[in-house]
Amino acid sequence: MNIIYCKNDKNLSLKKTFRTLDIKYYEDLGLDNTTLITFAKINSSNKTKSIIINGTKRLANITEEDIFLHNIQCDSPFFAQIFWDITHRLKLDRYIYIEEDLKVESFLQKEYYRNSFELIEVIDSKIYKYKKIAPLLIEKDKGIHYWSFCLPVGSDDPIFLNRCVERILDLDIPHKEIILCGKPHADFKYFQYVEVIDDEGDGKSNHLTKKKNLLVKSANYENVCILHDRVLLPLNFFSAVCEFGDYYPLTAFQSFYFQDRHNFLPRKYSDFNTIAQDLTQEIDINSVDKKDTKLISKLFYCYQHPARSSFGHDYLTGSLYLTKKSLWLKYPQNENLFWNDYEDIEYGIRMSSYGIPSRINPHAITQSMNSRSVIHYYGYVATNNLKGRITMSRCVLERLPFIKRKPLFRISKEEARQRIYTFASKYGASKQTLLLVSCSSMTGLSRFLIIKKVIGDITVKLDKIESFMKDFSFYILCESMAPNEYDDIIRIMFSSASPKVKKKTLVMSFILNNQLFHSFTSSPFYKQNDDWFIERGFWSWLGNVISAINLKYFIPGVYFPQSLKKVYHCLRDTTLWKNN
Numbered sequence: 001m002n003i004i005y006c007k008n009d010k011n012l013s014l015k016k017t018f019r020t021l022d023i024k025y026y027e028d029l030g031l032d033n034t035t036l037i038t039f040a041k042i043n044s045s046n047k048t049k050s051i052i053i054n055g056t057k058r059l060a061n062i063t064e065e066d067i068f069l070h071n072i073q074c075d076s077p078f079f080a081q082i083f084w085d086i087t088h089r090l091k092l093d094r095y096i097y098i099e100e101d102l103k104v105e106s107f108l109q110k111e112y113y114r115n116s117f118e119l120i121e122v123i124d125s126k127i128y129k130y131k132k133i134a135p136l137l138i139e140k141d142k143g144i145h146y147w148s149f150c151l152p153v154g155s156d157d158p159i160f161l162n163r164c165v166e167r168i169l170d171l172d173i174p175h176k177e178i179i180l181c182g183k184p185h186a187d188f189k190y191f192q193y194v195e196v197i198d199d200e201g202d203g204k205s206n207h208l209t210k211k212k213n214l215l216v217k218s219a220n221y222e223n224v225c226i227l228h229d230r231v232l233l234p235l236n237f238f239s240a241v242c243e244f245g246d247y248y249p250l251t252a253f254q255s256f257y258f259q260d261r262h263n264f265l266p267r268k269y270s271d272f273n274t275i276a277q278d279l280t281q282e283i284d285i286n287s288v289d290k291k292d293t294k295l296i297s298k299l300f301y302c303y304q305h306p307a308r309s310s311f312g313h314d315y316l317t318g319s320l321y322l323t324k325k326s327l328w329l330k331y332p333q334n335e336n337l338f339w340n341d342y343e344d345i346e347y348g349i350r351m352s353s354y355g356i357p358s359r360i361n362p363h364a365i366t367q368s369m370n371s372r373s374v375i376h377y378y379g380y381v382a383t384n385n386l387k388g389r390i391t392m393s394r395c396v397l398e399r400l401p402f403i404k405r406k407p408l409f410r411i412s413k414e415e416a417r418q419r420i421y422t423f424a425s426k427y428g429a430s431k432q433t434l435l436l437v438s439c440s441s442m443t444g445l446s447r448f449l450i451i452k453k454v455i456g457d458i459t460v461k462l463d464k465i466e467s468f469m470k471d472f473s474f475y476i477l478c479e480s481m482a483p484n485e486y487d488d489i490i491r492i493m494f495s496s497a498s499p500k501v502k503k504k505t506l507v508m509s510f511i512l513n514n515q516l517f518h519s520f521t522s523s524p525f526y527k528q529n530d531d532w533f534i535e536r537g538f539w540s541w542l543g544n545v546i547s548a549i550n551l552k553y554f555i556p557g558v559y560f561p562q563s564l565k566k567v568y569h570c571l572r573d574t575t576l577w578k579n580n
Contacts, residue, residue, distance in 0.1 A: 001027060002035040002049070002065065005042055008076055009054035012308060013387040017041070017075045019101065026068070029123065031097070036068040037082070039075035053078050054307040056362040056559065058245050059085040068097040073104045080311040080357040081249075083107050087116070088139060088247035090132050095120070098128045110355030112137065138324040141222035144246050145174040148219035148325070150226045152199070152211035153182035157410065158189070159529045160369045161229040163576065165190045173238045179218050181211040208318075209333035209343050216328045224328060226321040230369045231255070235573040240364035241322065250351060250358040251322040254306060254558065256551075256571075257368040259518065260403045263534060263543035263575060265395050266550065268381050268557055269368045270319040272360050274304035278312065279349045286353075288346045289336040296342040297484035302382035302390060306360035306559040315348020316358045320366060327356070340480055362561055367574040369532055370410060373514045374482045383557030393556045397546075401520065407531050408515060408524035409478045413442045416478065416525045420447075420454060423475035427458035427468070444519035451476055452507050465493045472506065481511050533578040544571045 003023070008014045019040040026036060037059075042048055051057075059082055067086050073079040087108075090096060096117070098108070108117045108130055117130040149168050153161055161184060168178055169190070178194040182201075197218050199211050212226055223241075227233070234240060234253065244251070257269035277299045279285060283292050304314050321328075331351060337343035348358050375381075379394040397403060409416065421437045429437075433453055440450045454476075460468045469490060473480055481489070492505050506512075518524060526532075534540050548568040552560045560567045 001031055001068075003042065004035060004037045004062075005048045005050045006037060006039045006053045006076065006082075007050065008039065008078070009052055009307060011386055012054060014077065017071070019071055019075065021070060029127075031066065031068060034066040034068050034095075034097070035062055036070055037062075037072065037086070038070035040071060053082070055081065055309040056306055056360055056561070060089065060245055062086065062089055066095040066097070068099070070099050071101055072098075073107065074100050074102055077309045077311065079107070080352070080355070081309065081359060083113075083355070084249050084357055085247070087113065087132070088136055092132055092135065094132055096130045096132065097123075098130065099126055107355060110353075112355040137330055138247060138327050141324040141326050142246060143222060144242055146221035147173055147176045147223045147225060148216075148221040149176060149178045150212070150215035150219060150224060151178070151180050151229055152208055152215065152226075153180045153184050153229055154206070155183045155185050157529060158185040158187050158229075159410075160532075161185075162187075162189050163369065164227070164229045164231060164233075165194065167233050167235075169193060170235070171233065171237050175221065177220055179215055181215045181218075206339040207335070208339040209337055210335045213328075213332045213335065216323075216325055216332070219325050222325050224321075224323050224325050226323070226328075227366075228319050231320055232367045232369055232574050232576055234364035234366060234570065236364050240361055243363045244361040248322060248324075248359075248361070249356050250316055250327075250348070251361050252316045252320045252358075253361055253364050253366050255319060255366045255368055257371040258406075258534075258543075258547070258575075259371070259398075260405055260543070261534065262403070262539040263547055263571065264397050264403055265405075266547045266555070266571075267371070267376060267379070267395065268303055268383065268555075269371055269375060270317045271366075272304050272306060272314065272358070273301050273317055273345075273348075274310050274314045274384055275299055275301040275345060275349070276313070279345070280312070280353055285346070285350045288334055288350075290338075290341060292346075293337070293341045293483055294487060296345055297482070297487070301345065302384055303557050304384050305386050305388075305557050306362060307386060308384060308388060309357070309359070311357055312349065312352045314352070314358050315345055318344035318347070319368070322361070331356070340483065342483075360559070362559055365570045365574055367571075367576065369576050370406075371408075372479055373408060373518060374479070374485075374511055376514070377510075378514060378517045381557070385556035386559075391556050395547075395550055395555060397550075405519055405522055405524075407526040408518050409526075411478060411525055413523060413525040413527070416447070417442055419475040419478065420450065423471055424454045424458065426471065427460060429454055429457045433457045441523075442525060443521055443523050444516050445521065447524070448512070448516045451512065455503050455506050459499075462494070465490070469493065477511055477515070479511075481509075485510055530578060533576050535578055540575070544568055544575065547571055 017039050021040040021042050116134045116136050118133045120129045120131050180196045182199045201207050255271040256266045259265045379398040380392040385391050551558050552567050
């Protein structure tokens with residue numbers, strides 16, 4: 001019998017197990033050609049192999065023998081990842097023994113596993129012996145060399161889509177294809193290199209879940225990368241997925257957005273989250289629809305540390321999924337939900353209910369080419385740090401106001417000014433106010449003050465509130481509110497509060513003030529449509545060096561097991577450089 005002694009990563013501050021393992025008892029069972037995996041202290045003078053476990057480590061190269069999992073669910077939060085890796089490597093007709101001190105749910109009875117494993121016997125009323133009788137679903141998709149890159153797209157300016165597709169074309173991958181779902185803008189440069197499929201939509205709503213499902217159905221390869229067009233993939237994409245290994249579950253890379261023009265200000269942005277509540281106890285996770293989003297919006301969720309795991313609570317945010325085609329087709333996204341309906345939370349938690357974990361591949365990162373202001377709180381993000389404590393964190397350099405920020409919005413000053421003018425005119429602002437709008441400089445502060453002036457000068461009938469709020473989002477905010485903030489404001493707008501209180505609610509809304517924080521003295525709008533791109537030079541080199549140091553050593557919720565030099569290379573190779 002081979003023994004593998006697992007230790008939870010000590011940096012995670014997890015409680016050590018009090019359990020011990022009597023080797024003689026298990027040797028007497030006659031389990032030849034078996035590898036026993038345990039976190040318990042071992043009473044034996046024989047040498048045992050020891051490995052460190054955290055949320056990014058995978059168990060591989062355990063393929064030739066039967067497996068005995070001893071108290072894995074009771075002793076480690078990484079049990080779901082361990083079950084996933086072990087069961088996919090286990091050969092047909094081999095056995096897996098499971099022993100738990102507590103009467104916990106049998107993981108192999110979850111939907112994803114149950115048809116591949118048969119309970120053969122129960123030994124001494126506590127050891128459950130299963131036989132692998134059929135391959136697991138994604139085993140037919142074995143291999144890592146063929147990739148379908150799938151992008152749901154819209155018809156807006158393709159500045160980011162062009163760069164996203166350009167990067168995919170640059171990746172050194174043996175076999176790849178690129179599929180777009182939607183109607184790309186006529187200025188998209190790479191029509192000859194991609195397949196474009198119809199999103200079957202009405203042209204009004206962003207049915208993101210349907211687009212992603214259609215994309216995967218159209219994919220020709222077994223490995224699928226679903227990404228939004230603002231995501232810039234790493235140059236080392238292929239080496240990173242090879243190093244992480246095949247038979248991966250729902251997987252993503254860490255993602256960052258740099259809000260300045262020289263990469264001094266990294267911000268964790270849309271990758272791996274966790275929700276505090278057990279969503280399966282709140283709603284029927286297999287029949288979630290639009291009405292459930294109000295409840296989900298009130299629950300607490302934050303970024304999860306990549307090295308940690310809270311199975312059943314963790315999920316990928318939807319900007320990037322690495323998945324097997326067969327897995328997605330078996331468990332597609334819920335088309336009752338649209339963009340901004342917390343469809344990513346629903347999907348991740350529903351997948352975990354089937355036994356499928358979500359996790360991070362730590363060998364590369366992505367950068368987001370732009371961001372939504374609602375994703376952070378005045379520069380802070382809520383993060384579950386390495387030791388499992390919730391912290392509000394941001395880069396310390398965000399306190400420096402002279403570091404020039406990137407544009408916040410994908411629209412020009414002229415378009416933004418026209419939007420405010422249209423809104424003000426539609427809701428009865430005076431000619432004097434309209435004149436002030438037309439000559440506003442549209443810096444962060446001047447924009448805020450002119451919006452305040454417009455809101456103070458208009459009137460809205462009660463029966464027009466809902467259409468007014470849609471106009472407020474489009475013409476004034478230039479982006480969608482978070483559903484929970486929208487619900488709070490709409491409730492006040494329909495209440496008996498005075499017009500003064502209602503107007504103050506709009507002006508003091510979190511989203512508007514968060515936008516002001518991003519760009520106080522500079523404009524949040526672009527002059528040229530490549531203003532998000534970074535000039536190569538000394539300052540960008542220094543920005544990437546300082547950010548590499550901050551991300552590796554100081555910013556919570558980030559995990560870089562590689563050297564500082566490699567962290568710098570990760571940042572450099574995903575930087576959105578200007579074309580010379």
